Amino acid sequence: MPAKLPSTIAPHLLARYDRHARDLPWRAPPGTPPPAPYRVWLSEVMLQQTQVATVKPYFERFTTRWPDFESLAAADEGELMAAWAGLGYYARARNLLACARQVVRDHGGRLPDTEAELRKLAGIGDYTAAAIAAIAFGARAVVVDANVERVVARLAALEDPLPAARPTVRALADTITPEPRAGDFAQAMMDLGSDICTARAPRCLLCPLRADCAGHASGAPERFPVKTPKRKRPHRRGTIFWLTSGDSVLLVRRPDKGMLGGMRALPTGPWTDAAPGLAEPPIPAEWRLHDATVRHGFTHFTLECTLASARVEAHINPEAGSWWPIDDLDSAGLPTLFAKAAAVMKKQG
DNA sequence: TAGGCGTGGAC
DNA sequence: TGTCCAAGCCT
Numbered sequence: 001m002p003a004k005l006p007s008t009i010a011p012h013l014l015a016r017y018d019r020h021a022r023d024l025p026w027r028a029p030p031g032t033p034p035p036a037p038y039r040v041w042l043s044e045v046m047l048q049q050t051q052v053a054t055v056k057p058y059f060e061r062f063t064t065r066w067p068d069f070e071s072l073a074a075a076d077e078g079e080l081m082a083a084w085a086g087l088g089y090y091a092r093a094r095n096l097l098a099c100a101r102q103v104v105r106d107h108g109g110r111l112p113d114t115e116a117e118l119r120k121l122a123g124i125g126d127y128t129a130a131a132i133a134a135i136a137f138g139a140r141a142v143v144v145d146a147n148v149e150r151v152v153a154r155l156a157a158l159e160d161p162l163p164a165a166r167p168t169v170r171a172l173a174d175t176i177t178p179e180p181r182a183g184d185f186a187q188a189m190m191d192l193g194s195d196i197c198t199a200r201a202p203r204c205l206l207c208p209l210r211a212d213c214a215g216h217a218s219g220a221p222e223r224f225p226v227k228t229p230k231r232k233r234p235h236r237r238g239t240i241f242w243l244t245s246g247d248s249v250l251l252v253r254r255p256d257k258g259m260l261g262g263m264r265a266l267p268t269g270p271w272t273d274a275a276p277g278l279a280e281p282p283i284p285a286e287w288r289l290h291d292a293t294v295r296h297g298f299t300h301f302t303l304e305c306t307l308a309s310a311r312v313e314a315h316i317n318p319e320a321g322s323w324w325p326i327d328d329l330d331s332a333g334l335p336t337l338f339a340k341a342a343a344v345m346k347k348q349g
Numbered sequence: 350t351a352g353g354c355g356t357g358g359a360c
Numbered sequence: 361t362g363t364c365c366a367a368g369c370c371t
Binding site: 043044045046047048049050051052054055089091092095122123124125126127128131143145146147148186187190193194199200230232233297302 | 362363364365366367368369370
């Protein structure tokens, strides 16, 4: 394990935070009482692997429509999933509802204030439990996210590659986390990672920790954190079925488990190495394969879907499907892959 | 424990 | 275009 980090880091960082803290809807200015735990929790879940600019409009809509745990716990799951559409990682939405119901049922509608208790709730892992404990309740918790990993790896010029070196990073972060203002410290680290100590081309000339940083001293701070190489993403092919009747199109609900679980969707065939053509349509019909395709990148593979369409006279009623007005598809809450496909089909007429 | 799980921005 | 990356969690 590398040497202990300089004790000047926390005061330097907090001094910058007092002057330059970002003004965010879920954040209280430094030196003022913390926001409601509900808002801290909701923002932290939305921010998991998701950038601030993307989260802002979702946070505003959710807090307007469901301002507290009680109202969210009473929400209809389908409406909540639709409201989450476009934000990604849809298991978060299912866990959000499960967590709100846990809080109402087991904790009287108030979020527990310790890491250990928070950690038991759906969708709350090590990072989120620490962040809530520190930011909402003022506890001294060691908050380690991707920003903290990057900043600490640079401060220490850590040669051990992530993610294996995560325990080392956490131990180093522990040595610089202050007892008072642990929440401000965590948010200050994230602001630093977002504004200055960025993944590529860090702006060291603006950094309040420059004199404390072994990465900067090394002359190549962008080299850190060292990471083990990733496997490249495979390509898959699929077909999206556009079945219309009158002014409506057939939508299905995807299984809770697996890709886009629980989301409303256009029917698809299998996703495989080779283009599957008209395999596994939602119903037998005079399907026509189009030239148009839709490409979409997921976390661990990219998908290219061919579009197929057919028309039926009556609103047949398949078990898992429902008819949706084509002009109102924006309100269906479709994941981006299907929103793209719908846009192409509406354009083609 | 390593892989499944979305999306949009930066370059 | 492709690639990497981002306030991770779950199994």
